[in-house]
Amino acid sequence: MKMAAAGSLLPLMEALSESNDLWAPIVEDGQVVFGRWKGESLPDNYRVTDNSPKELLLPQTESLMRFEGVYDQLDIKEEPIEGPKVAFGVRPCDAAALDLIAEVLGSDDYPDERFGQRKDSTTVVTLACDEAGEHCFCRAVGGSPASDRGSDIMIYPTDEGYLLRAVTGAGQDILRQCESALDPAEGGDVESAAADCEDIEMPLAEEISPDGVTEDWHRVFESPIWEQLAGRCRSCGICGYVCPTCYCFALFDDLRGNSGVRFRGWDSCQFEDYLLMAGDHNPRPTETERTRQRFMHKLHYFVSRWGEYGCVGCGRCADKCPVGIHMLAAIKELEEVV
Amino acid sequence: MRQLQKQLRQEAEDAFADGHVEVFIGYQEGFERARPVPVFVRDRESVQEMVLNEFSGVSLSKYLLREAERAQEDASIGIVARGCDGLGIERLLYDQCISREQLYIVGVGCPGVVDPEKAAQLCGEIPVAAEVEKQQVVLQTSSEELTVAKEEVLRDKCLKCDDPTPRIYDALLGEEIQRGPVRQNRFDGVEQLEAVSDDERYEFWVRQFDRCLRCFACRNVCPACSCVTCSLEEEEPQWLKRSTSSSEQFMFHFTRAYHVAGRCVSCGACEEVCPVGVPLMLLNEKLLKDVGELFEEPSPHLPSETEPLGEFSYDDPEGWRGEAGQS
Amino acid sequence: MSVDWKPKIVGFACRWCAYAGADLAGTSRMKYPPSIRLVRIPCSCRVDPSFVVRAFQRGADGVLVAGCHPGDCHYTTGNYLTRRRFSLAKRFIQYMGIEPERFRVEWVSAAEGGRFAGLVEEMTEDIRKLGPNRKMRERL
Numbered sequence: 140m141k142m143a144a145a146g147s148l149l150p151l152m153e154a155l156s157e158s159n160d161l162w163a164p165i166v167e168d169g170q171v172v173f174g175r176w177k178g179e180s181l182p183d184n185y186r187v188t189d190n191s192p193k194e195l196l197l198p199q200t201e202s203l204m205r206f207e208g209v210y211d212q213l214d215i216k217e218e219p220i221e222g223p224k225v226a227f228g229v230r231p232c233d234a235a236a237l238d239l240i241a242e243v244l245g246s247d248d249y250p251d252e253r254f255g256q257r258k259d260s261t262t263v264v265t266l267a268c269d270e271a272g273e274h275c276f277c278r279a280v281g282g283s284p285a286s287d288r289g290s291d292i293m294i295y296p297t298d299e300g301y302l303l304r305a306v307t308g309a310g311q312d313i314l315r316q317c318e319s320a321l322d323p324a325e326g327g328d329v330e331s332a333a334a335d336c337e338d339i340e341m342p343l344a345e346e347i348s349p350d351g352v353t354e355d356w357h358r359v360f361e362s363p364i365w366e367q368l369a370g371r372c373r374s375c376g377i378c379g380y381v382c383p384t385c386y387c388f389a390l391f392d393d394l395r396g397n398s399g400v401r402f403r404g405w406d407s408c409q410f411e412d413y414l415l416m417a418g419d420h421n422p423r424p425t426e427t428e429r430t431r432q433r434f435m436h437k438l439h440y441f442v443s444r445w446g447e448y449g450c451v452g453c454g455r456c457a458d459k460c461p462v463g464i465h466m467l468a469a470i471k472e473l474e475e476v477v
Numbered sequence: 478m479r480q481l482q483k484q485l486r487q488e489a490e491d492a493f494a495d496g497h498v499e500v501f502i503g504y505q506e507g508f509e510r511a512r513p514v515p516v517f518v519r520d521r522e523s524v525q526e527m528v529l530n531e532f533s534g535v536s537l538s539k540y541l542l543r544e545a546e547r548a549q550e551d552a553s554i555g556i557v558a559r560g561c562d563g564l565g566i567e568r569l570l571y572d573q574c575i576s577r578e579q580l581y582i583v584g585v586g587c588p589g590v591v592d593p594e595k596a597a598q599l600c601g602e603i604p605v606a607a608e609v610e611k612q613q614v615v616l617q618t619s620s621e622e623l624t625v626a627k628e629e630v631l632r633d634k635c636l637k638c639d640d641p642t643p644r645i646y647d648a649l650l651g652e653e654i655q656r657g658p659v660r661q662n663r664f665d666g667v668e669q670l671e672a673v674s675d676d677e678r679y680e681f682w683v684r685q686f687d688r689c690l691r692c693f694a695c696r697n698v699c700p701a702c703s704c705v706t707c708s709l710e711e712e713e714p715q716w717l718k719r720s721t722s723s724s725e726q727f728m729f730h731f732t733r734a735y736h737v738a739g740r741c742v743s744c745g746a747c748e749e750v751c752p753v754g755v756p757l758m759l760l761n762e763k764l765l766k767d768v769g770e771l772f773e774e775p776s777p778h779l780p781s782e783t784e785p786l787g788e789f790s791y792d793d794p795e796g797w798r799g800e801a802g803q804s
Numbered sequence: 805m806s807v808d809w810k811p812k813i814v815g816f817a818c819r820w821c822a823y824a825g826a827d828l829a830g831t832s833r834m835k836y837p838p839s840i841r842l843v844r845i846p847c848s849c850r851v852d853p854s855f856v857v858r859a860f861q862r863g864a865d866g867v868l869v870a871g872c873h874p875g876d877c878h879y880t881t882g883n884y885l886t887r888r889r890f891s892l893a894k895r896f897i898q899y900m901g902i903e904p905e906r907f908r909v910e911w912v913s914a915a916e917g918g919r920f921a922g923l924v925e926e927m928t929e930d931i932r933k934l935g936p937n938r939k940m941r942e943r944l
Contacts, residue, residue: 168684200722202720380692380752391718402720412710457508796891
């Protein structure tokens with residue numbers, strides 16, 4: 140257990156950046172985004188960044204391979220993966236989300252190699268929360284503001300400074316690198332620091348609970364509530380793209396004569412053409428089915444497959460949806476159904 | 478506003494009673510008080526759910542496209558419209574996406590809409606109520622009352638508004654308001670950006686576009702984007718690759734803005750819905766500014782029968798003359 | 805910048821005038837830099853401003869759109885529309901950060917072989933001074 144100097148994590152970030160590719164919340168034109176660190180201290184009072192750190196493991200778009208030639212003379216070159224990274228100042232919900240996506244993309248049966256390699260080479264340094272944001276509700280979906288799930292190092296803010304704890308071996312290695320920027324934590328009690336974060340006020344988490352939805356899902360599925368909720372949906376991709384636990388992607392080729400690149404990029408179930416099939420059949424033709432799919436997936440399908448909610452309660456959808464169709468609103472409406 | 482809300486409900490109720498609307502598009506209470514959401518009222522009883530207050534400002538006009546498609550042939554659609562939505566509706570009318578007979582427009586003389594984010598910054602929490610007065614805005618939180626200047630708390634787009642009252646309506650709530658609440662120069666931002674070097678401007682846009690998630694919210698909310706198949710989704714030829722490289726982001730934002738050039742009504746909805754704060758209005762306003770300058774349109778954002786890029790005049794200027802490298 | 809870099813210009817030329825003008829420059833044995841690749845189009849108003857962005861994406865250092873002089877359009881009014889459209893697009897592309905020298909719109913008649921050659925020469929020289937274009941460039 141180490142302690143960083145009170146008041147600022149900057150020396151620690153500087154030390155980390157010396158031999159690592161450091162990513163952290165940065166301010167860009169007034170927006171707090173998760174991006175490559177540029178030498179500044181963490182933004183004041185940020186809760187979650189606009190984009191989620193899942194981008195590091197599952198980039199918005201990436202090229203998978205380059206190919207050239209025809210038929211049996213096809214030359215395929217796999218695209219190398221960029222080097223190791225350190226993700227700093229990740230919030231516990233986002234760190235947990237990385238672990239949650241790994242259940243799907245890192246499963247033993249069908250591992251996604253590129254995701255797996257990136258996950259193994261990314262060290263996650265998580266900053267526990269000392270205050271809940273306007274739309275935070277991690278506790279309602281099984282998370283916690285002090286959770287170390289998906290993290291390699293935990294940082295707990297206290298009145299005297301920041302207490303650091305290595306969660307994994309990789310975390311320990313990284314901590315050793317930047318020992319000079321840290322003070323020994325004399326008398327610091329990491330347990331109580333964690334407990335303080337654990338106990339922060341989170342009004343929304345008390346207010347809503349998705350538990351009933353999972354149990355009574357037949358009734359939920361048939362509920363007319365979806366039509367009301369989805370009526371105002373604009374079929375854009377905001378909710379899926381800012382969500383730290385959404386992992387859908389599509390593959391596409393960029394062809395130039397006999398050569399080309401195969402890309403993959405995010406896709407969202409809220410787009411009209413997401414499930415469009417040959418012959419023009421669309422199993423989810425309107426906003427109603429698509430909205431229902433999004434919430435059913437996170438509150439029921441995911442639960443029955445993986446035993447936990449497919450939502451970490453970061454509140455980004457509530458922040459960003461321009462017409463207020465988000466997890467909080469959905470759960471609140473559904474509570475009246477079940 | 479409380480008075481206007483009462484009037485609105487009355488108007489809507491009468492419209493249903495007369496049987497001349499099938500659906501009424503307005504606002505209802507959202508998850509939070511300061512974030513009302515669009516609602517589609519389909520019967521007389523539900524009219525009481527409708528709200529109209531200082532926060533209800535989400536753009537509604539684009540919904541008409543979908544509702545008109547789904548509505549019975551002779552049924553009409555009611556909609557509540559502030560000035561900006563009024564222009565959006567005009568846009569759809571001139572583009573022949575909907576017909577005037579089909580609409581029952583309840584206009585609002587709009588004093589400006591409070592931005593909940595800005596208000597939360599000022600109050601430390603999202604206020605529960607607000608009142609836009611002549612000179613200032615009074616915000617009401619759970620514990621206190623705060624008086625602030627309009628510039629501090631109204632939505633950015635309201636600060637540049639020239640058209641607080643819709644130009645077309647069937648009924649008007651309150652009085653016609655002629656002047657926008659603050660009326661900052663519409664093109665300040667554009668002029669600042671024009672003044673920097675080409676390289677700096679390029680870097681500026683690279684940074685903005687790199688944040689873009691390609692969620693298409695800006696396009697989906699735009700009343701001028703009414704194509705059945707968007708050229709950005711066309712696969713043959715594929716104008717826009719699905720890769721989000723910097724190069725493709727330029728193609729996306731160039732195309733989106735240019736396709737509404739001369740037709741943008743400056744409602745600001747695109748910029749407002751952007752989850753990552755891409756300053757889309759700086760693109761739209763540049764085109765509006767040039768349309769105004771080159772083709773002598775005094776208010777290029779106001780829709781009309783003919784559009785600047787759909788017509789020409791024999792003595793048009795050549796916009797590129799006098800620029801570097803151009804003889 | 806590599807020593808043997810030469811500007812690459814994509815030219816969109818109306819088949820009735822500018823393209824014929826280029827032809828005349830050739831048959832008259834006029835000399836001009838081999839930096840331009842001409843794309844023959846039916847009328848300058850066929851050029852969608854996206855073509856220009858696409859050319860820059862795919863490696864052009866400069867783009868020229870050339871059509872008939874106003875009043876001379878084979879289709880009577882095509883180039884009047886071009887004039888409006890590109891008055892806006894030209895400024896807009898510069899607003900996005902492309903140097904104005906890299907993108908030009910010009911009128912060239914079928915009789916103006918000399919003018920065409922001169923234009924290409926002028927543009928090539930301007931772009932040579934600026935160096936290769938990296939903006940909007942696609943990296944595959």
